[in-house]
Amino acid sequence: MTTEEKILVAAREEFQQAGFGGARMQKIADRAGINKASLHYYYRNKEKLFQQVLQKDILRLMIPVSMVLRDPSLSLEQRIRTFVKTTTQLFMDQPNLLLFIMQELNRAPERLLNLVRDILKEHGLNDDESRTFRGQLEEGVKNGTLKPVDPEQYIASVLGMCMFPYAARSLVMELLEKDKEAYQNFLEQRQEELITLCRRMIFRSDEPED
Amino acid sequence: MTTEEKILVAAREEFQQAGFGGARMQKIADRAGINKASLHYYYRNKEKLFQQVLQKDILRLMIPVSMVLRDPSLSLEQRIRTFVKTTTQLFMDQPNLLLFIMQELNRAPERLLNLVRDILKEHGLNDDESRTFRGQLEEGVKNGTLKPVDPEQYIASVLGMCMFPYAARSLVMELLEKDKEAYQNFLEQRQEELITLCRRMIFRSDEPED
DNA sequence: GTCTATACACTGATAGAC
DNA sequence: GTCTATCAGTGTATAGAC
Numbered sequence: 001m002t003t004e005e006k007i008l009v010a011a012r013e014e015f016q017q018a019g020f021g022g023a024r025m026q027k028i029a030d031r032a033g034i035n036k037a038s039l040h041y042y043y044r045n046k047e048k049l050f051q052q053v054l055q056k057d058i059l060r061l062m063i064p065v066s067m068v069l070r071d072p073s074l075s076l077e078q079r080i081r082t083f084v085k086t087t088t089q090l091f092m093d094q095p096n097l098l099l100f101i102m103q104e105l106n107r108a109p110e111r112l113l114n115l116v117r118d119i120l121k122e123h124g125l126n127d128d129e130s131r132t133f134r135g136q137l138e139e140g141v142k143n144g145t146l147k148p149v150d151p152e153q154y155i156a157s158v159l160g161m162c163m164f165p166y167a168a169r170s171l172v173m174e175l176l177e178k179d180k181e182a183y184q185n186f187l188e189q190r191q192e193e194l195i196t197l198c199r200r201m202i203f204r205s206d207e208p209e210d
Numbered sequence: 211m212t213t214e215e216k217i218l219v220a221a222r223e224e225f226q227q228a229g230f231g232g233a234r235m236q237k238i239a240d241r242a243g244i245n246k247a248s249l250h251y252y253y254r255n256k257e258k259l260f261q262q263v264l265q266k267d268i269l270r271l272m273i274p275v276s277m278v279l280r281d282p283s284l285s286l287e288q289r290i291r292t293f294v295k296t297t298t299q300l301f302m303d304q305p306n307l308l309l310f311i312m313q314e315l316n317r318a319p320e321r322l323l324n325l326v327r328d329i330l331k332e333h334g335l336n337d338d339e340s341r342t343f344r345g346q347l348e349e350g351v352k353n354g355t356l357k358p359v360d361p362e363q364y365i366a367s368v369l370g371m372c373m374f375p376y377a378a379r380s381l382v383m384e385l386l387e388k389d390k391e392a393y394q395n396f397l398e399q400r401q402e403e404l405i406t407l408c409r410r411m412i413f414r415s416d417e418p419e420d
Numbered sequence: 421g422t423c424t425a426t427a428c429a430c431t432g433a434t435a436g437a438c
Numbered sequence: 439g440t441c442t443a444t445c446a447g448t449g450t451a452t453a454g455a456c
Contacts, residue, residue, distance in 0.1 A: 021232020105380040163368030170315040
């Protein structure tokens with residue numbers, strides 16, 4: 001692991017935990033096991049370092065998510081399963097990733113939205129709209145295979161169901177009166193249940209069709 | 211409006227936007243239209259001021275939410291409707307409230323969880339467990355009125371569906387390719403759709419029963 | 421490339437006049 | 439209660455030796 005990488009890892013931890021304003025260059029240097037001056041040697045200043053970290057994290061979140069939403073090879077059924085699995089895996093691995101991005105996207109939207117758009121454009125190369133999540137939902141509603149639903153409202157719901165318990169971990173923990181261990185358990189069991197619940201909102205039967 | 215209140219409003223805006231570390235006492239003073247020294251006259255230091263703001267905001271969020279979850283006078287059907295309506299109204303009014311609390315709850319959980327617990331204890335005086343959201347779901351599943359579901363997983367899902375589009379506003383906006391105005395529209399239409407979707411996950415029919 | 425030492429700006433907080 | 443002036447502490451960033 002190069003010094004450059006060690007710095008990025010250390011910086012990510014610090015930025016995710018403290019936010020840009022609360023993060024301290026000294027702490028990042030400590031975590032990375034180097035001197036504060038070396039930090040400025042690799043990344044000219046705090047802002048540049050932050051940009052690097054944030055860009056990497058946005059990629060880490062947006063690429064898998066937007067891919068699952070648009071991958072033309074997936075059936076509707078498979079897409080739901082894949083979406084649940086992908087997000088669960090991602091946030092089990094990176095517990096603070098989502099909230100960090102939500103935070104910074106909210107703090108300075110104009111600075112980041114162009115970046116996000118480029119990522120979505122570059123990695124969402126599927127131009128067959130009928131083979132996206134949205135397109136499949138639209139078609140299913142039109143021909144009556146699915147229960148009537150606004151595709152975008154449904155997508156937002158799936159996003160919320162999959163992501164919110166990770167982003168709002170402490171809040172949900174308290175509302176459900178669970179401790180850390182019980183909540184971890186809860187999240188692991190959630191995958192199966194999520195698929196069932198997502199299906200029920202649109203499918204006419206609880207039985208899978210493919 | 212007293213100076214004290216003006217400060218709290220100004221401080222909330224600044225803290226919500228910049229976080230504790232990024233917030234500047236000077237900016238709070240400017241927003242409140244007073245001098246920086248007066249800030250310290252009313253609230254000894256930054257930390258105290260922050261605590262005041264955060265406590266008020268936690269109350270603003272947790273009281274209505276936990277009340278809807280436990281109010282013994284609500285039927286299951288009514289509870290879903292009320293939950294959707296309450297959260298929608300709250301976040302339309304206070305767009306940054308939820309994300310701010312998620313942020314701070316994540317940044318320093320140990321400092322805030324006791325506060326949250328006290329609030330929940332004080333305002334969740336319903337000791338008839340069978341008349342809570344959880345209790346009603348449990349009973350419905352047991353006697354077959356409802357589709358089989360884990361009550362807590364369902365509650366977490368409803369929370370996510372209602373709250374996530376507000377907390378992750380920019381993220382969802384981009385994934386759905388909407389601008390600010392279109393997204394506002396989307397959120398207004400969402401109320402109706404939310405009730406339908408929440409019902410479908412547990413009720414055997416789309417028709418309301420009461 | 422990595423260190424020590426230091427410059428420089430900023431911020432939270434206080435003293436004291438009015 | 440509200441202001442001006444100012445201090446002390448901290449944090450980013452750089453200079454320069456090795």
